Amino acid sequence: MTEAEQESVKTAPDVAALEQEGDIAADYIEGLLDIADIDGDIDMDVEGDRAVVSVVGVKGIDLVGPNGEVLEALQELTRLAVHRQTGERCRLMLDVAGYRERRRSELSKLGSQISDDVKRSGEPHALQPMTPFERKIVHDAVAAAGLRSESEGEEPRRYVVVLPA
Known part of the structure; x- marks a missing residue:
């Protein structure tokens, strides 16, 4: 294997690990939605080198908050939940109702x-x-x-x- 190929393998994202992060995050967010009695669907994706979990079909902006503050807090809690299960730091991105886009x-x-x-x-x-x-x-x-x-x-x-x- 050439040096360039070795470097490519080192920097290529581990899609399976990112999908696992997304699954763990989706389960965590789904549990929070159930506790708060909020209806919404969860979409998962991998974009580049991070898992992306989106809550879609929610009413209101309670999960986003002013200037996205609630969304940022939920994202950090979700990252901690993923870290607790995997032992690895994650760069997961959480979105609610298309706010981040x-x-x-x-x-x-x-x-x-x-x-x-x-x-x-x-x-x-x-x-x-x-x-x-x-x-x-x-x-x-x-x-x-x-x-x-x-x-x-x-x-x-x-x-x-x-x-x-």
């Missing part, structure tokens, strides 16, 4: 708009504090616009600064 679209647009502003003004621009998920989306949008960005501050007040070229 909508947020991804909004933040990509924001990153592009701020990049345009920074290109015009030549001045750095700091954004509001964001979660790691949100910062990653903004960093990607800024990079796609040909600029660079950095995260500054301490959690939970960590934020992105878009820098001129």
